[in-house]
Amino acid sequence: MEHQHEGHDHRHHDHQHHEPGHGGAGRVSWATAARATLHCLTGCAIGEVLGMVIGTALGWGNVPTMVLAIVLAFFFGYALTLRGILAAGVGLRTAVRVALAADTLSIAVMELIDNGVIALWPGAMDAHLSDPLFWIVLAIALAAAFVITTPVNKWMIGRGKGHAVVHQYHH
Secondary structure, X not given: OOOOXXXXXXXXXXXHOOOOOOOOXXXXXHHHHHHHHXXXXXXXXXXXXXXXXXHHHOOOOHHHHHHHHHHHHHHHHHHHHHHHHHHOOOOHHHHHHHHHHHHHHHHHHHHHHHXXXXXXXOOHHHOOOXXXXXXXXXXXXXXXXXXXXXXXXXXXXXXXXXXXHHHHXXX
């Protein structure tokens, strides 16, 4: 098995710099950044939809529902990262630190864009779950968040931060 510390570090080094010439953000592939962003997007989408469903079911107004959706987006974003790190046999305390370091900026940017689009789109804040407008605007908001967050993740991974930190535990 190659889970000894030496082989582990070597694979992390190779994974962090996907192209020759270790020079930073420009050396990380867009595909790697997109995969990291899609990972965060999945957790954010689960949290957003669940928050909207719970807020709507409880008859909450827009602000408390949005706050719940954001909190749940962070929770599920971190939870998906934690699951992978814990599966690699890392202790809980280290796994939590890695997840926080890896995902906080990514999820924050994603939530800012996502919720900004929803808040600014006419009628979106008042659309109900049964209204096609809700789902259309949510899809557009999540797509915009993905497009804007991917370069952020590319930049972070190129500097050994963000999901670059997670990759040393995944392989």
